[in-house]
Amino acid sequence: MHSDTYPSVSLHNVAETVPADWVDGGAGTDGIAGIAGTDGTTETDGTTETTETGDRLCRVPASVGANLNVDARERLRHPTGCEVRFVPECDDAVVSVTLSAAETTVFRPFWGEFQPSEPLELGPTPTTFEFVIPERIPLLDDATTRAGAFSPRVCRLRFEAWAPVAIHDVSGDCRPPTADELPDRCYLAYGTSITEGAAASATHLTYVARVARGLGLDALNLGCSGSAFCEPAMAEHLAGRDDWDIATLALSVNMANRGFTLAQFRERAGTLVNAVADAHPNRPVACVTLFPYHADVIRGDDAERAAAFRSALRTIVADSPHDDLHVIAGEDLMEPTALTADILHPGDAGMEAIGRGIARRLDELLD
Incomplete structure (x- = not known):
């Protein structure tokens, strides 16, 4: 999904976003920066502010959910298989993504098909995470770079199924993946x-x-x-x-x-x-x-x-x-x-x- 609100990323397996109902406008956010180390996921302290309730990731439009049983309607407003995807424009670009979840959960920033060493924790307070391309990704040989269906430069924030998730903000020098950086089917x-x-x-x-x-x-x-x-x-x-x-x-x-x-x-x-x-x-x-x-x-x-x-x-x-x-x-x-x-x-x-x-x-x- 392309979102005019977040034009520098793509929202995969997302058909629609709706306001998140667990966030109070103006809540402070704890910054967690994944910018050091070999996998781009170490943490530092920081604080920022947001006035947005955030946009909850939904797998089908509300017009579909309205005609399903109540449990299915709610399940399809959970982020099973949903991803926020982006490509940093240069190797040292820092990309900040602010997220929240209705309850404590985790997500994993994959780089292409490369798995992070640890998940990152997410909860009701909007939290800003910072990402850079892990230091060894740009040094991959051409054969390895071409071997996966995803380019290893595509950051894929992959969410667990069991807590609703919202996106609040994206900043930094990045763009959505192009077709040749993604699987073709x-x-x-x-x-x-x-x-x-x-x-x-x-x-x-x-x-x-x-x-x-x-x-x-x-x-x-x-x-x-x-x-x-x-x-x-x-x-x-x-x-x-x-x-x-x-x-x-x-x-x-x-x-x-x-x-x-x-x-x-x-x-x-x-x-x-x-x-x-x-x-x-x-x-x-x-x-x-x-x-x-x-x-x-x-x-x-x-x-x-x-x-x-x-x-x-x-x-x-x-x-x-x-x-x-x-x-x-x-x-x-x-x-x-x-x-x-x-x-x-x-x-x-x-x-x-x-x-x-x-x-x-x-x-x-x-x-």
Whole structure:
């Protein structure tokens, strides 16, 4: 997203900004400067002032959220997979970005695909962070510089999913990344908390992020924890987007666990899947069946229901006239022991396995 308010950066996976409701105008801000050391993230003390409430990063427009269930509406106002991106104009340029979050959280300033050594902490008080290109980035050899899908000169402030985040100000000599500094193809993912990455240790360890990195894609994460109900407004929104090249629709353990009937699932999932495929008949869309979860392995749970939901999604794809609509068997992507102890959400091992399996299949579809 291009923002006239912040023209020197791009806001990735952000469809709209709205005023942050946790910030009082005129609050002081603690400055944290990440400008020394080899990774550009050491801290110093400082104070500045702001009179802006800040602009909360939202993944879909309010007009879409208004027609979703309340939980989905709120989840999509969280910064899952959102990034503030910029390129310093010279090696010693200092770029200041003021941010806040509704509650204490962390974010990570990646340089291209290079991970920082430590995350930076963020909270309700607007805080100014300063960034310069880490000292070794300009010295990379040409082969390494070209190896990643992102230029290592692109600073990517990558936010965790679980606290709303706002941007308040950007200053310094920087610009948005150009197309040749970014991946040339984009991966769109819709699904549940598993797609959001609920139990991953960090946002860059979700299966969506792993697929994107493995295939050199840019990721658009539209996971909705506890609320991926395949609603008509989401079907219309996904179908109307034209900013992706390949998509996965992981449908939907939320509907299996929240009392939807199998007939309701067939109707809603069928409408969503076919809406996306109708609008983009030449783009690969992969429907991912339920990953292994407690229904499959807990004594007295409902394995038959889980199997029926998987079968229904396969039938939706089989009955569709679209040649570029596919199925990925989520139940085959990981062992149940790669789940967390809730026997629902994949842990880091599960995210790795899912990411590897989906990437392998999408790589075939992209050829």
